[in-house]
Amino acid sequence: MSEGLRERLLIEHGPVTLRIGLPVNNTVLLRVLRTELGLSLVEIKSARERVLAGGYSGTLPEIEHLARRLRAAGIDATASRAGNGPGRGG
Incomplete structure (x- = not known):
């Protein structure tokens, strides 16, 4: 995805x-x-900390793709808008 399209998706959506x-297999993650x-x-250790803290975000296509890959590897993962998701009233 081009940076221009990515920025437009973030601004519009x-x-x-x-x-x-949780719990999560850290090796698999x-x-x-x-x-x-x-x-x-x-970099992946920093990304892991952001993911576990609920602070890893991006466009819907980016995050949904990553969530699908994580689910395929056996990790419960979802893409959610702010305020939604497991344990967040979603």
């Missing part, structure tokens, strides 16, 4: 957050993040 059900996002080992 707002960010979507990745929600993870790190593997999926590294594979799907192409991050370094240092």
